Structures are given as structure tokens and as C-alpha cells.
Amino acid sequence: MSDQTYDYDVLVIGAGPGGYVAAIRAAQLGLRTACAESRETLGGTCLNVGCIPSKALLHASEYFEAAAGKTMARMGIKVTPELDLDTMQGQRKDAVKGLTGGIEFLFKKNKVTWLKNHASFVDAHTLKVGDETVTAKNIVIATGSSVTPLPGVEVDNEKGVVVDSTGALELSAVPKKMVVIGGGVIGLELGSVWRRLGAEVTVVEYLDQLLPGMDGDIRKEAGKIFKKQGMELKLKTKVTGVTVKGKKATLTVEPADGGDSETITADCVLVSIGRKPNTDGLGLDAIGLETNARGQIETDHSFRTKVDGVWAIGDVIPGPMLAHKAEDEGLAVAENIAGQTGIVNHDVIPSVVYTMPEFAGVGLTEEAAKEKGAVKVGKFPMLANSRAKTNHEPDGFVKVISDAETDRVLGVWMIASVAGTMIAQAAQAMEFGATSEDIAYTCHAHPTHSEALKEAAMAVQGKPIHI
Structure with a gap:
């Protein structure tokens, strides 16, 4: 099949930070490019329900705490703030709308075709996108990741009692008591938002320190800082069950190394124990592509999979699940497909x-x-x-x-x-x-x-x- 016989030179599955960057760069390099994305807006988890909206709430809640606490008073600014959560949530949504709309503009500017549906493999050069079948010489898997479920704990974001990171962004009222399961980045960020706005926050972490993967001195200091800020930390503790009755949740926890259990009652429980690659529903078996023990797709240094013409980047491959890592890989994979040399130094990812x-x-x-x-x-x-x-x-x-x-x-x-x-x-x-x-x-x-x-x-x- 000649290059012109394919519908596209490059078809990217997923329009998160890795996917949309890969699509734009491929188009900039003169390749006929499409991007399949089933979400109603572009930008993936990061722009829609991750990095961007969480930072909007973090920033706003910092202002509220500075005004409500002693920081501004020490500088001679005396105010008594009133929380308008609806407006705070509104500015979060405006930030998301502006940035996701910006990606759509960039797609049009660079002549990237947006295929608005779920994509799955028919063969290594053919995808079923909704009811349409499209072909591409090169297909880039950039489907990102989703929240890792906690066995035995049912998340229901609509009820707002047991939520994941998406649900924690959408709370319509400040919970009196919030329990965060997991002392990693997402749990501490979102726990910080609601603590600043008035919630009592308890963090339950299975390990003996917060922020797994960071430097030991950083982790020790993090415990001191969050305690000083008013968070209760239950380290070396595991959650054995969560039950919901009405608008209350009851958690059963016990020491990670064994011991007596106890219960904690909360108005809101945030389940934040990590993320898993999104590979289900892609039809990888149709092209003979397996995932590793962690559910990731293995690639070489150039982001090629073992299937000729199929590439992968971002959260679906090994490495830290970070938007900027995915973006750099998006640039590199597009340049490699175009015959240039795209490289990411994975030893220097902040x-x-x-x-x-x-x-x-x-x-x-x-x-x-x-x-x-x-x-x-x-x-x-x-x-x-x-x-x-x-x-x-x-x-x-x-x-x-x-x-x-x-x-x-x-x-x-x-x-x-x-x-x-x-x-x-x-x-x-x-x-x-x-x-x-x-x-x-x-x-x-x-x-x-x-x-x-x-x-x-x-x-x-x-x-x-x-x-």
C-alpha cells in the first residue's frame, strides 16, 4: 500500500498533552494528520479534569486561606473573606473551557482532523473510529491513564460521598470532614484545596511517609509541613473497607503491619491511590500487541512498539505519568515518524x-x-x-x-x-x-x-x- 493510499500519514489515538502535541507537530512537519478523541473537548485528563482545573482551585484556595489566616494581616491587609464556592468553581470551568478551546483552534490552524469518537484497531494500519473505518501509515497510541480503583470501594462521583480526583473537583459544598486515601501528589493537592476552604482533612497512606518516589528529605519535611497546616496523617495505615449510609462514609482502617482496626467517619472520601494506563477497548489483540505486568505498552527509545507502524507515548508506556513527559514524547514521536531524530532524556523529567x-x-x-x-x-x-x-x-x-x-x-x-x-x-x-x-x-x-x-x-x- 503506497503512502497516498492511506487516509492519513499519522493518526493519533487520544488528544491529551501527548496526543495533541504529537498531532500538531506531525502536521507542522507536513504529514497528513488526524487525531481520534471521544471526549467532547480536547486536552485529555490534564486539561479537562486534572492538571488545569486542580491548579485553578489550588490558586483560588490559596487566596482564600491567605485572606482568612494571618498572612495578609501580617502585611497590614485586614479582610474577612466570604467563600463563594459557585464562583470559584465557575472560574475553574472558564479556565478549562478557554484552554480546551485553544487546542481546538490549534488543530484547525494546523489542519489536524479531529475524529470525534472512540478508536480501536482492526489491523496495524486500520482503525474503527465510531462507525467509520480509517487507515493510516503510522498510528500513535496516546490514550493516557485513568484512576486506579481501590478493591471493594465503590466510587460514585454523582453522590459526592466517595469520589475520585474528578469528583473531588466538582464538590458543590465544602465537606466538614474529608478523608484522602493515598498520600501522593493528587491526594495532597486536592486535600489541600478543601482543607484551605474549611474541611478537616485526614490522609491515610499505606507507606511510612508521604510522596512516594521523592527524595527522603523532601518526604520527611512534607509530613511536618502538612501536619503544621492542620492535616491529620495516618501513615503506615491501610483501608480495609468503606461503607456509605446516606451522606456519610465510614472507613475501616488498620496498621499496615498488623494490629487493631478502627473506624473513621467522613462526609467525603477521596480515593487517590494512583493511575493505570488506558489500554482497554483499543483492540490490541487484533494487532498482536501485549501489555506488560503493569498494563503498559513497551516501546523502544524512539517510541516504536513491536508492531511495525504502531507507536506509543505518554501514560500508556513506562515512566512517570506526567503531562510534560507526554508532551516531550509527543514531539519526539512525530519527529521520528517524519524521519527526523526525536529524543527524550528520561533521566531529566521534573x-x-x-x-x-x-x-x-x-x-x-x-x-x-x-x-x-x-x-x-x-x-x-x-x-x-x-x-x-x-x-x-x-x-x-x-x-x-x-x-x-x-x-x-x-x-x-x-x-x-x-x-x-x-x-x-x-x-x-x-x-x-x-x-x-x-x-x-x-x-x-x-x-x-x-x-x-x-x-x-x-x-x-x-x-x-x-x-
Whole structure:
């Protein structure tokens, strides 16, 4: 079959951050491109019910807490805020509408055809999209992920008692008592939103610390910070059951290592124990493509699957389930299909928790770095950073981990009000193979939060100025 016999050069399944970026870049590179997306709006989980709406509520709730608490009063601004949750939810929806509409505009601008239905494989170059059959020389699987269910616990977002992350965004009233099952990124972010707005929040986490996968010092400090903010943390605890009666839920929990059980009553339970790849219903068996033990599709470094002409990116393949990781893979896969060289450095993928303060990291944790060899570590507290201190944002620190012999930076971890923005400098430095000395001798504007990264890099050699 010649290239012109196919309906499209590239057909992307899924219009999340990975999928829509792959489709746009493929079209920019001159390829006839379509994207199959069954959701009514483009942007996938991230723009519709994930990254974007959660940040809208996080930002708004930060303002509310700053006004309701002591932060603004300390700066001479005395107000008594009134919560208008309907308006707060409305601005969240407006943000989503604007951004999803923006993706639709970009599809039209770049002449990407949107096939508005569910897609499944007939063969390696043929998809059934709704009632239509379409062919493509290259098919990119970018179907993202969905909430991992907790066995024995039924989520019903409509009732608003036991919810997942989508339901937690849509609550029409502030629950008096909320229990978050899972101490990872999503649970802490959404738990923070409702705590700021007045809910009593308890986090139940099976492991002995919050934020699995992050640096050990970050995880220890996270526990202290969230406790100080008023969250109750039940670590090393497992949920054995959830029952709902009317508008109340009762959880049964017990120590993870065994012991007596107890019950917790809540108005709202957020189930947030992770996400799983969306591969069901794709018809992978029709093309002989299996998933691994985690339900992921294996690819090579160029994002090719074992089936010729079929590629995969984002949450459906191994690696962190992060929108920006998927976006970079979307660019790379389109460039590879077009005969260019698309590369993603999976060793330098930053991760961020958008609470207040923010938690961010890139590269190796200190624990992982030490497994590979000798390291040097520099730390600098935000309390000693002039901008953070002036802004009444004393919590947190910056930590730089470098190779003891070469001084090459292996990982950077930080807690700061703007850590999610600050981490970009660390990622770029690592991408170019920077040493801690390179960061230390780069002039940073004063006064800025980012000076803490400079000082932490100086501390690797034991020579910070302000501590």
C-alpha cells in the first residue's frame, strides 16, 4: 500500500498533552494528520479534569486561606473573606473551557482532523473510529491513564460521598470532614484545596511517609509541613473497607503491619491511590500487541512498539505519568515518524506537587544516587532566602546532589512557594551536564527565590554565604 493510499500519514489515538502535541507537530512537519478523541473537548485528563482545573482551585484556595489566616494581616491587609464556592468553581470551568478551546483552534490552524469518537484497531494500519473505518501509515497510541480503583470501594462521583480526583473537583459544598486515601501528589493537592476552604482533612497512606518516589528529605519535611497546616496523617495505615449510609462514609482502617482496626467517619472520601494506563477497548489483540505486568505498552527509545507502524507515548508506556513527559514524547514521536531524530532524556523529567509550598525534584534522589557511587550534597533553607523571608514563606529548602568525583549534578530537590518554576533551571542545567560549581557561579538576580538554588550549589563545596 503506497503512502497516498492511506487516509492519513499519522493518526493519533487520544488528544491529551501527548496526543495533541504529537498531532500538531506531525502536521507542522507536513504529514497528513488526524487525531481520534471521544471526549467532547480536547486536552485529555490534564486539561479537562486534572492538571488545569486542580491548579485553578489550588490558586483560588490559596487566596482564600491567605485572606482568612494571618498572612495578609501580617502585611497590614485586614479582610474577612466570604467563600463563594459557585464562583470559584465557575472560574475553574472558564479556565478549562478557554484552554480546551485553544487546542481546538490549534488543530484547525494546523489542519489536524479531529475524529470525534472512540478508536480501536482492526489491523496495524486500520482503525474503527465510531462507525467509520480509517487507515493510516503510522498510528500513535496516546490514550493516557485513568484512576486506579481501590478493591471493594465503590466510587460514585454523582453522590459526592466517595469520589475520585474528578469528583473531588466538582464538590458543590465544602465537606466538614474529608478523608484522602493515598498520600501522593493528587491526594495532597486536592486535600489541600478543601482543607484551605474549611474541611478537616485526614490522609491515610499505606507507606511510612508521604510522596512516594521523592527524595527522603523532601518526604520527611512534607509530613511536618502538612501536619503544621492542620492535616491529620495516618501513615503506615491501610483501608480495609468503606461503607456509605446516606451522606456519610465510614472507613475501616488498620496498621499496615498488623494490629487493631478502627473506624473513621467522613462526609467525603477521596480515593487517590494512583493511575493505570488506558489500554482497554483499543483492540490490541487484533494487532498482536501485549501489555506488560503493569498494563503498559513497551516501546523502544524512539517510541516504536513491536508492531511495525504502531507507536506509543505518554501514560500508556513506562515512566512517570506526567503531562510534560507526554508532551516531550509527543514531539519526539512525530519527529521520528517524519524521519527526523526525536529524543527524550528520561533521566531529566521534573516532577512537582502544587501545594503551598510546592515540592519539586529532578534527577536522582539522594538515596538512589548513593546506590550508584559517592556523592556530595548541599542544602540551603528557604528561611535564609531574603525573598522568601520577606514574603512570609519560610518553609522548605533546596538540595543539590552531585557526583563526588566529577561534581556533575545528579539531582535537585526543593520545597518553596515557587519550586515548580525554580526546578526548570535545575533541569536545564542537568540537561547540559552542569556541575554544582556551574550553578554556584551563575549570577542569580537578587532578591529572588532562585538564589536558594545558587546557595545550595555553593553548599555542595561547603561554601554557602548566607548560612
